[in-house]
Amino acid sequence: MQYDTIVLGAGIVGVSAALHLQSRGHQVVLLDREQPGEGTSFGNAGLIERSSVIPYAFPREFAALLRYSLNRETAVRLNPGYLPEIAPWLFQYWKQSAPSPLDASTLAMLPLIERCTDEHDALVQQAGLSELIRCEGWIEIFKNERAFNRARSEAQSLVSYGINYDVLDQPALQQRDPHLSNKVIGGIHWLDPKTVTNPGALVKGYAALFRQRGGIILQGDARSVAQGESGWQVDTLEGPVISQNVVVALGPKSADIFKLFGYAIPLAVKRGYHRHFRMQEGKQLRHSVCDSESGFVLAPMKQGIRLSTGIEFDRPGAPKNDSQLRRCEAIARSLLPLGEPIEDEPWMGLRPCLPDMRPVIGAAPRHKGLWFNFGHAHHGLTLGPVTGRLLAEIMTGETPFTDPEPYSATRFSKANAASSQTEATLSS
Structure with missing residues (x-):
């Protein structure tokens, strides 16, 4: 079975890349161990985040660092035993x-x-999935005046980026979402983003469009990938598949492949949780809301109200620890009349992150036909289709819609070389 391109990973990033390559004439195989949309893409807050023009940065203030390191904030949980391993990153x-x-x-x-x-x-x-999309933005909510005032100032600074928003005092917020508690004193309604009521179903719908247009979806182990005289080969349940190109779009599992070929890319994993809840009888949540102070999102989904947590730093394969989720749930219940949880156990997933808050998109510098598209951090759902387009433009020789250099895998080797040169200069 010979094709132009094998895309490793059937999450939102891989499926989107496969669709864009297919639309440019490539015969594409999409390969994963699971069905499309059942990994990291399944569990997120469902935000297509047009308003997040500033990446999620690491806190710089000493007091904040101390609170996070001592697990005094619900936005972040750190396993102290994992700190020596994750500290350099x-x-x-x-x-x-x-x-x-x-x-x-x-x-x-x-x-x-x-x-x-x-x-x-x-x-x-193209996929006929409009019933999964809501065009009402999302609301950032605040429980104290100081944080609300700071957020208003920060929002004003984003106007130059073409961002639209409404500042809501408590009465205005109550009009838009009447069942929020009066503990919420106000909010900022970000108007440009869209929300997805079932992220996993959206990815499956995109994958169905890919298959409808002649694409092949196979199951197999991406770690079997090898480069030979005839191109790249991957083993699948239906036998080996050969292609001239292979795209690594495995999200948090991408390191399994790039390390195999000797690339030192500082990809780390942030863990995250979600759980769905019923609303109390006669109550509803009209918009997705984010309590940025506490670090969680409440989003109306097909399955119920999805409570998505912030960040957990722990080994990817470590057992679940639902303490962060439970702390967030307690706060959420004080803000919204949540009912009983729908699932017996929370879902846990992994977010692939790079320290400079940008994905890797483009060619692997030392292996012809090997391509990268991973490291989207908190914005995999948001950026999957647009990074899929950029990668497809690079691979097919089109003029890219933006300069791809900031996303190149070589930026890390350049940074290391510059750091080594600085150290040598200082030593001399």
Whole structure:
């Protein structure tokens, strides 16, 4: 079975890349161990986040760092035993969150953020999935005046990025979502984002469009990938598949492949949880709401109200620890009349993150036909279609809609070389 391209990974990033390559004439195989949309793409807050033009940076204030390290904030949970292992990566993340590198990452990510809703709109229309999309934005809620005032100031600074929002005092917020508690004193309604009422179903719908157009979806182990004289080969349940190109779009599992070929890319994993809840009789939540102070999102989904947590730093394969989710649930119940949980156990997933808050998109520098598209952090759902387009444009020789250099895998080797040169200069 010979094809032009094998895409490893059937989450939102891999499925989107497969669709864009297919639309440019490539015969594509989409390969995963599971069915499409059942990994990281299944469990997120369902936000197509046009408003997040500033990447999620590491806190710089000592007091905040101390609270997070002692697990006094619900937005982050850290397993102390994991700290020696993750500390070097956290230090790089902290350095990249300084004002100058953060500005650089903001400018690098802006072309992707600006196009995210347009690229989803096109696929949603082609796949006939409009019933899964809501065009009402989401609301950031606040429980104290100081945080609310700071957020209003920060929102004003985003106007130059073309971001639209409404500032809501308590009466205005109650009009838009009447069943929020009066503990919420106000909010910012971000108007440009769209929300997805079933992210897993959206990915499955995109995958169905890919298959309808002649694409092949197979199950297999991506770790069997090998480069030979005739191209790239991967073993599947239906036998080996050969192609001239292979795309690594495995999200948190991408390291299994790039390390296999000798690439040192600082990909780390943030864990996250969600659980669905019923609303109390006669109550509803009209919009997705984010309690940014407490670090969770409440989103109306097909399955119920999805409570999605912030960040957990622990080994990817460690057992679930639902303490963060339980703490968030207690706060959420004080803000919204939640009923009983729907699932017996919470869902846990992994977010693939890089310290400079940008994905890797483009060619592997030392292996012809090997391509990367991973590391989307908190914005996999948001950026899947737009990064799929960028990768397809690079692979097929089109003029990319934006400069792909900021997402190149070589940026890490360049940074290491620059750091080594600086150390040598200081030593001399």
